[in-house]
Amino acid sequence: MTGSPMSSMSSEFAGVLHEMLDGADVPAVARRWAAGDLAPGLALWRRLAGLGVTGLAVPEKQGGLGASPLDLVAACEELGHHAVPGPVPETLAAVPVLLAGLGSGAGAGAGAGSGPGLPEEWLSGLVSGELIATLAMPPWLPFAADTEAAGLILVAADGVVRVGGAGTPRRSVDSTRSVADVADGAVLGTASGLAVEFGALACAAQLLGAGRALLGASVRHVQVRTQFGRPVGAFQAVKHKLADVAIALEFARPLLGAAALSLDGALGSGVLGGGVLGGGVLGGGVLGGGTGAAGRDVSAAKVACGDAAYLAARAALQVHGAIGYTEEHDVSLWLTKIRALLPTWGTQAEHRARLLACIS
Amino acid sequence: MTSAFRAEVREWLGAHVPDPPLPSLDTAEGFERHRAWERELAAAGLAVVSWPARYGGREATLSEWLVFEEEYYAAGAPARVGQNGLSLLAPTLFTHGSDEQRDRLLPPMACADEVWAQAWSEPDAGSDLAALRSRAVAVSGGWLLSGTKTWSSRAAFADRAFGLFRSSSSAEAGSRHRGLTYLMFDLRAPGVTVRPIRQLGGRTGFAEIFLDEVFVPDADVIGAPGDGWRIAMSTASHERGLSLRSPGRFLAAAARLASLWRREGCDPGVRDRVADAWIGARAYQLHTQATADRLAAGGSLGAESSMGKVFWSELDLALHETALDLLGPSAEDRDGPDRRWLEDYLFALAGPIYAGTNEIQRTLIAERVLGLPR
Numbered sequence: 001m002t003g004s005p006m007s008s009m010s011s012e013f014a015g016v017l018h019e020m021l022d023g024a025d026v027p028a029v030a031r032r033w034a035a036g037d038l039a040p041g042l043a044l045w046r047r048l049a050g051l052g053v054t055g056l057a058v059p060e061k062q063g064g065l066g067a068s069p070l071d072l073v074a075a076c077e078e079l080g081h082h083a084v085p086g087p088v089p090e091t092l093a094a095v096p097v098l099l100a101g102l103g104s105g106a107g108a109g110a111g112a113g114s115g116p117g118l119p120e121e122w123l124s125g126l127v128s129g130e131l132i133a134t135l136a137m138p139p140w141l142p143f144a145a146d147t148e149a150a151g152l153i154l155v156a157a158d159g160v161v162r163v164g165g166a167g168t169p170r171r172s173v174d175s176t177r178s179v180a181d182v183a184d185g186a187v188l189g190t191a192s193g194l195a196v197e198f199g200a201l202a203c204a205a206q207l208l209g210a211g212r213a214l215l216g217a218s219v220r221h222v223q224v225r226t227q228f229g230r231p232v233g234a235f236q237a238v239k240h241k242l243a244d245v246a247i248a249l250e251f252a253r254p255l256l257g258a259a260a261l262s263l264d265g266a267l268g269s270g271v272l273g274g275g276v277l278g279g280g281v282l283g284g285g286v287l288g289g290g291t292g293a294a295g296r297d298v299s300a301a302k303v304a305c306g307d308a309a310y311l312a313a314r315a316a317l318q319v320h321g322a323i324g325y326t327e328e329h330d331v332s333l334w335l336t337k338i339r340a341l342l343p344t345w346g347t348q349a350e351h352r353a354r355l356l357a358c359i360s
Numbered sequence: 361m362t363s364a365f366r367a368e369v370r371e372w373l374g375a376h377v378p379d380p381p382l383p384s385l386d387t388a389e390g391f392e393r394h395r396a397w398e399r400e401l402a403a404a405g406l407a408v409v410s411w412p413a414r415y416g417g418r419e420a421t422l423s424e425w426l427v428f429e430e431e432y433y434a435a436g437a438p439a440r441v442g443q444n445g446l447s448l449l450a451p452t453l454f455t456h457g458s459d460e461q462r463d464r465l466l467p468p469m470a471c472a473d474e475v476w477a478q479a480w481s482e483p484d485a486g487s488d489l490a491a492l493r494s495r496a497v498a499v500s501g502g503w504l505l506s507g508t509k510t511w512s513s514r515a516a517f518a519d520r521a522f523g524l525f526r527s528s529s530s531a532e533a534g535s536r537h538r539g540l541t542y543l544m545f546d547l548r549a550p551g552v553t554v555r556p557i558r559q560l561g562g563r564t565g566f567a568e569i570f571l572d573e574v575f576v577p578d579a580d581v582i583g584a585p586g587d588g589w590r591i592a593m594s595t596a597s598h599e600r601g602l603s604l605r606s607p608g609r610f611l612a613a614a615a616r617l618a619s620l621w622r623r624e625g626c627d628p629g630v631r632d633r634v635a636d637a638w639i640g641a642r643a644y645q646l647h648t649q650a651t652a653d654r655l656a657a658g659g660s661l662g663a664e665s666s667m668g669k670v671f672w673s674e675l676d677l678a679l680h681e682t683a684l685d686l687l688g689p690s691a692e693d694r695d696g697p698d699r700r701w702l703e704d705y706l707f708a709l710a711g712p713i714y715a716g717t718n719e720i721q722r723t724l725i726a727e728r729v730l731g732l733p734r
Contacts, residue, residue, distance in 0.1 A: 219730050234733040236719075239726030246725055247667045254646035255639070300639045352635035359618055359638060 010074040017051060017075060021082040027330045033085040034175040038149050041085050042132070048084075049129025057096040057198060062123045064096065069201065069260035069267075076202040077256070080209025083333045085176040087134040087146045088206050089345060091126060094199035095133040095154060098161050099123050101192030119188065122152055136164060136182040137196060140346045143179035145172075155182050156191040163188060174340035176333065194267065197298045200345040201259050204298075204305040207341055208252055210334050211309030214316040215245050217331050222319050238319055245315045248308035255304050259297035266294040296358035299351035306342050313338045365420070366427050372404055373435035384703075385441045386563035391475075391517040394441035398472030408446065408470045415462065416470035422652035429606035430645075436612075444514055445469045445476030449522050452542070452595045456583040464579075465544075477515035477547065479523030479569055480592075483508055487720050489524070490536045490589065494571065496525035496543060498585075502577040503527070505545060508570055513714075515567035516556035520546050524588045533586065542588035544580040545571075561706040596716070605672045605711075607645035610679065613704070614641035617683055620701075624686045633682040640675040644668070663728035666721040673711030673718060680705035 024044055033041040048054060056072045058064020065071075072093060079088050099119045125131030135154040136144040144153055147166035155164040163185035169178035219242060222233030232238050313335050317324045324331050342348070382397065383390035401407040402416060410425040411417025420428065440446065450469060453462050468474040485492040494507025505525055515521060522544045533539030547554060551574040556564035583591045614637045621627065621634045647668070655661065683701040684691040694702060712718040726732040 215730075219732065222732065231733050233726075236723065239730075239732050240719070240722040242730055242732070243667075243670075243722035243725035246730060247671055250664070250667050251640070251643040251647055251671050254650055255643050258642070258646050300642055303635065304639055304643060349632065352632050355635050355638065356618060356621075356631065359615075360622065 010068070010070045013071055014074040014078050017048075017053065017078040018081070020047065020051060021078060021084065024082075026082040026084055027333055030083055030085045030176045030333050033149075042149065044084065045086060045091075045132060046129035048079075049127065053079075054092060054129055055127035057093050057100075058123050058127050059100050062100060062120060063127050064123065069198070069263045070257060072198070072202060073205045073256050073260045076205035077209035077212075080206030080337075081213045083176070083210065083213065083337055085146075086132060086149055087144075089199045089202035090134045090145065090150075091132050093202035094137070094195045095135055095152070096123065096126055097192055097195040097198045098135070098154060098156055099126075101194065102161060102189035125151065137199070140196060140350070141199070141344060142181075143170075144182045145177055145179055145344075147180045147182075148178060153182060154188075155184055156195060157184075159191055161188045161191045162186060172336075172340050174333075174336040175327070176337070177340055194263070196345070197263055197266075197294060200302050200351070201256070201263060201298050203341055203345040204259070204302040205256055207302075207309040207338060208249065208256060208305040210338050210341075211245070211249050211252075211305070211312035214309075214312040214331065214334050214338075215242065215249060217334070218242055218245070218312075218316045218319045225321075232319065241315050241319065245308070245312045248304075248311050252301070252304035252308040255297070255301040259294070259301040262294040262297040266292075292358060296355055299346070299355040299358070302346060302351045303348055303355070306348055309338045310342055362424060362427055365424055366431060369406065369428050369431040370435070372406060373431060373437055376400060376404070377435050377437045381436070381700075382438045384563055385439055385514075386516070386559070386565040388517060391441060394438055395472045395475060397438050398440070398442055402471035407442075407472075408450075411450070411466070411470065415466035422656055423649070426606060426608070426649060426652060430608035430611060433606070433608035433612040441514070442469060442472050442475050444478045444518075445474070448478060448595065449476050449544075452522075452582060452591060455595060456542075456591045460579065461582070474520055475514065475518045477512050477518035477521040477567075477569075479509040479512045479515070479521040479545075481509065481511045483510055486511075487717050490540075492524060492526060492540070494523075494525050496527040496541050496576075496585075498527065499575070502575055503541070503543065503581070505543065505551075505571045505574040505576055508568065510568045511557075511566050511714075512569050513566050515547065515554055515569055516564040518547060520544060521569065522582075524592055527585050527588075537589045539586050540588035540592075541585045542582040542591045543576055544582065545574055545576050549574050549576075551575075559706075560709065561703070605676075607641065607648045610641035610644055610672065610675055613676075613679055614638040617679055617686075620683055620686055620698075627686065630682060630686055633678065633685075637675070637679040637682055640671070640679070644672055644675060647671075663724055666716075666724045667729070669715060670712075670718045670721050670725075673708075676708040676711050677705075680708045 026044070029040045029044050052065055053075045055064035056067040056075060058066070060066040076088060076092060099122055102119050122131060122133065126133060131151045132149050133152040133154065134144045134146055134150040135156060136142060137156045144164065144166060147153055147169050153164040153166050155162045164182035165185055167181040167183065169180040172179055222238055223231055225232050316331055317335055320329070320331055323329050326332065378397065382393045385391050385394040398407060405418055406428070408415070408417045409420040409428050410422065412419055446469065450466065453465060469476065480489060482492050482494060494505065494509060496503040496505050509523055512521060522542070524540045525543050526539060527541040528539035530536040530539065545552070551572040553570040555568040555570070557566050557568060559565045617634055617637050621630060651661070680701060684705055687698055687701060690696055690698065691702060693699065727734055
């Protein structure tokens, strides 16, 4: 039995973050990012770093906060809520876990032309906000996102982490995002199986935040948009559609907190799949090295948050009507981001399969 | 404390849960067998764990009550024949009743010497409960009740019932939500006729109640005459929320569903629905726990309980539909070894309808949680 899904500290932190992002005109920043002008977005990331966001998953001994996964979830939910552009689960969660977990095998590999201290330098770059990192983890994350913005590109597969070289970025359905193939480079060390769990959890939180934002936008819109002489929100069909979104978001959220607590437990005990990223047998229900309660809870969170966010997106588009089907309206930023993120960090089907494997 | 409590509950249930299961409580024989089971539970101090000791409880916290419920369903223990009283009337008595009423009514409720039926709906007042027309006329020392109540759960075999009656006309009271009085009455009193109604599936889980000048003493009015609507609504969230459907029921059923899925060969076409049932049960457990923590910290249960009601009722139905789909042609067999899935499915079918239809709940969510215009 777990306690409350969010600690009071996490919710205070989320409140501070919300206030900052609310005043930062993130949609304008995102549109500049989409047009190829990354500078305002990178400045925003440095402000996030100033609040500690990029150091949450970096261990204290490497200059980070070594925070509870609950705080990471709270931060990622806020970044999703505000549609912050950039590789959020990668930079905030998966890459710090990979770099910090290079551990015993790191020494030899890290010497491959890059110097033994490099992972530490990267970690401090993440903490300071000077470095944005992305990665590919085939087969769950076959492409690296936002390679143009990233000062570090990694590839984690077959139990090892390598430096990656990005191919030509391709446009995403989310105009503020790109995806690229990544070629293998020098081996850095062993890949922690926790990385994919942290990435998937961060992505789930980002999706939930985006879904909440769309519910809020939908509610505001139907309160003011008038047809047939009434606000469209007075029509029962609209009410019931948005009530379903509220229910889905409400019941997805506790799963995030539970997964964060399970991961916290797995971090402490090293229970998770021996700590090494597995070969990724999707059909067999193995995603990453994760088995047991933590893997089960991360998958439950990703499925529920993904489904709730997508329901929120469909409902938002429908209740906005034609204006929602334009690029000009800001809801498009959230609608397309949800569609892009939904199958990343393990598809819904892969997570459902893994969950059943974990509860057998 | 919680783990010791869990162990005690698990051990007692392990030694006492009837095997084979009791006959349905919606049969005359099954009802009395369930009443006897409640007496056994009460004797073990497990019937009403969250109540004060003076009424037969042990003052368990909400979290401990949730533990009890998890263990209860995991053990496959019998349905609670006293549910209406325990989850609807008791919270009302705790909040709005008098000491005399609590002392007189709660102990026999706890050991099922008195099993309660609810008497809300009428033939022309279902979702629109405030349209009710059954009357309470003041007489010396009490009231005379007349009218028809229907869809009254457990009324076919229960001892007493509670519900709302119109004690002054809407015109006199100024609103149809005023002038309603919350009353309790004896189902065997002169002037009461109970007509059992066969439900989908053939059992008499509810009944129609005809009242013809049935005398009820003043002592059986809860709260002030005319204040019944406010009293009923103040505890309506109990009916929709955690006290009616504890997460234990769904966690146990989702685990059984996963086992059934494996037994039937891990059909990939049904896999996602099996996973979603488990995720839904887990989400409901976590959400309920968070609600219990919030209530323990002094919070209150408001319109958000409508979200829970829609969620659990649809989860329950989807879970059992998935089981029937997995069973295939043998699912229809009411006498076969897997018949429990069908019986529980029939039970789940009613969930989106009672305690306020899910359509009513969605409207409440939209207006009271999201703030959409009426």
